[in-house]
Structures are given as C-alpha cells and as structure tokens.
Amino acid sequence: VKCVALLLALVTLSGCYTTRAELPGALRNDVKPADIEKVGALDVEVEHTFYLHGFVGTTPSELLAAPLRKQVQARGADGVANVVYESEQGCGDFALTTCTLGCFAPRTYRVRGDIVRIRAPRLPGRTAKLVDAERDDRGDDGDDDVIVAQRY
Amino acid sequence: MTRFLFGTCALSAMLVATSCTHVEVALPGVLDLRSDASELAGDRRPSTTPVEVEREGMDATFGGAGPSAAGPGVSVEGRVWWLASFFRLADGGVDEGLRAVLGAHAPGGNNASRALRNVVVTEEITGAESIAFYCLLPVPCAAAFLPTRTVRWTATRVVIPVEPVPVEPTAPVDEVTP
Numbered sequence: 632v633k634c635v636a637l638l639l640a641l642v643t644l645s646g647c648y649t650t651r652a653e654l655p656g657a658l659r660n661d662v663k664p665a666d667i668e669k670v671g672a673l674d675v676e677v678e679h680t681f682y683l684h685g686f687v688g689t690t691p692s693e694l695l696a697a698p699l700r701k702q703v704q705a706r707g708a709d710g711v712a713n714v715v716y717e718s719e720q721g722c723g724d725f726a727l728t729t730c731t732l733g734c735f736a737p738r739t740y741r742v743r744g745d746i747v748r749i750r751a752p753r754l755p756g757r758t759a760k761l762v763d764a765e766r767d768d769r770g771d772d773g774d775d776d777v778i779v780a781q782r783y
Numbered sequence: 784m785t786r787f788l789f790g791t792c793a794l795s796a797m798l799v800a801t802s803c804t805h806v807e808v809a810l811p812g813v814l815d816l817r818s819d820a821s822e823l824a825g826d827r828r829p830s831t832t833p834v835e836v837e838r839e840g841m842d843a844t845f846g847g848a849g850p851s852a853a854g855p856g857v858s859v860e861g862r863v864w865w866l867a868s869f870f871r872l873a874d875g876g877v878d879e880g881l882r883a884v885l886g887a888h889a890p891g892g893n894n895a896s897r898a899l900r901n902v903v904v905t906e907e908i909t910g911a912e913s914i915a916f917y918c919l920l921p922v923p924c925a926a927a928f929l930p931t932r933t934v935r936w937t938a939t940r941v942v943i944p945v946e947p948v949p950v951e952p953t954a955p956v957d958e959v960t961p
Contacts, residue, residue: 647913648932650906657820658899660885661943662813685908692903700816709817714810718906725803725868749815754898754943755822 648685648736650718652694655759656710659751667747671706673714675699675742684733695742700759706746714744803868806906806934811882812898820900823941825855838875846875847933850883852940857884857899860935867927877934884940899938906934 675698681688695716703711718740720728728736838849847862859880864872886897908930916929 647910648906648908650904652904654814654902654904655819656814656816657818657941658810658812658885658902658938659815659943660812660898661896662815667813684913695904703816710813710815712813714814716808716810716904717806719805720803720868722803744814747813749813749817751815754815754818754820756818756820756900759816759819 648681648738650679650690650694650738650740651692652690652740653692653696655696655700657754657756657759659754662712662749662751666751667710667712667749669712669745669747670708671746673699673702673711673742673744673746675702677740678737679740681736681738682734685736695740699742703746707748708746709749710747711742711744712747714742717741717743804863804865804932805871806863806932808876808881808904808934808936809878811878811885815898820898820941823898823900823943826897826940826942827854828942847877847935849875849877850880852884855940856937857940858935858937859884860933862931862933864928864931872928877936881936884938896943898941898943900941902936902938904934904936906932909933 675695677694677698679688679690679694699711703709718738720736720738724737724739838846843849845862845864847860848858849861850857850859852858859877861875861877861880863875866872885899912930912933919929
C-alpha cells in the first residue's frame, strides 16, 4: 500500500510528456516595424520522441534554440519577428502512440517567423548568436543548401 | 454501400489531414539574438496586466493560471482541451497574456520599453491529469476530454534603458573571403 501511495504521489507531482525549451536572445517590445528588414523566413521543425507514457525522454533545453540560431546566423541576420510556436502530434504519430499504449510517442515542434536584420540599438548583454561549434564539426547541421558564391 | 465508403474515406482523409493536440502560440515583439539582455536590471515595476487577461477561480482551473509576476520573473500559463485529441474545445490561450507581460498593451505608458530574457516554454500533461485520464477510461464520455495539455511560458522581465549601446554591424556567418 505504501509503495502504491508513493507511486501515486510521484506521478501526481511530476508531469509527463514534459517539454522544456529555451528561446535564445531577448524578446523586445521596443523594436518598431521601421527598425527591421526582412531577409528570409524561419522554419524550424524538430521531432522528439517520448517513451513510457512520457515519463522518459524529456526534451533538451536547446531543442529549438540551436536550430533557430543556426538559421538566423546563416542569413547574417539579427533576430526573428512574428514568431509563432507550434507543437502537435501528427495523425501517424497519434496512431503509433495509441497502438503502443503510450510507450512510444513522437511529437513535432515548429517555430516559424520572419528572419530580420534589426536596426534598433543592441541591448547590453552576451550575444545569443553563437552556434555550437561541436555540432558544426559533426556535420549534422542540415544547412547544405546555403551556398555563398563570390565572383572576382 | 457507396455512401458508407464515401463517408469512411472522408473521415479518414479528415483524420489524416488533421493533427492531434495542436498547440499554437504567437509571440509578441521581436526576438533579438544580438544580445541576451543579461546585463539589464530586472523590471520590478508593478505589472499593469489588463483585467480581461487575468484568470481566477474556475477560469484558472480550466484555462490555466494566465499571466502572473513575482518580481522580475513572469509566467503565463494556459490549458488546452480537445475532444478525442482531435477537436479543440477550449483554449486557455497565452497569446494575450504574453502581450500583457511584455507590455505591448500600452506602448508609451508604464509598460513601454520592456524585454523578456531567458524565455522558456514548458508543455506538459500534469500527473494529476494523467491519473484522472486513466481513472476515467471506463467512462468514455469523460475520458474523451482528457488529458489536457498545459503550456507555460516563463521569462525574466527587464527594463530597456533610454540609451542602449550602439548598433554593431553584423556579417553573414558563411561569408567567403578571397
């Protein structure tokens, strides 16, 4: 009985399918539309799989921050405007989760927006644009389609 | 028979095209990656959250706690309900709450020139909801509304100084040098 009570207490106090993702930089309300120049579209899509009804497989904190930084930096931009965060389970993922009784539960996270150059003054603090060098060395950045050509 | 097949195909197409437990949040303001605003002081001014986005009592229980502030730390919580995980029934949205804590509601007023740093999004099915779902499984009508998903945005609110540091020129990271 004590074990069941302890288990129930643990389950009640802890959450499952927990996602915890940081966003890089700072969200500002003082940047006017005239202070930004759109240079492209941001589309970050990340899939994460939870196991055992979501008790195993907590998301890494850099789940969205790393690819977001990478896309902004690849454009030589400063930030993102009109940010929209989405998370969902596709129909196939839902079927998989149901069939496995929650033992295997993929979920997709997406961040969309406009990649912009910002003309407003920079806030004091550390830059948030650095890309993890180790990941770049591993070559799993997926940015092979970004080609810069220069003619002499 | 044809009608049945047509209905089945239409229902299947709808289910395939629809995503389950979809959560969408539009963030106000501009995400500036040039700085994490770590050297700015926390904003301890009293929040001027509009009454319409505050939640109390049953509203908070079913729709999430909404916007709240403890010193410079701010939090916006919403809870989303679906029917059988497909059809969104109620959305304790956080969009308005985020606008309120960032200060986009009253530009030029008490809320002017603010920023949020250390922005973190947390999504979870709470343990209590999981237990309620499994306990209510024998009652199909009740279990169809569970589990809900709680979305929480937390951040530290800072005051933007009147004269921030000058703009630094930025260059593309993939720049090729001859």
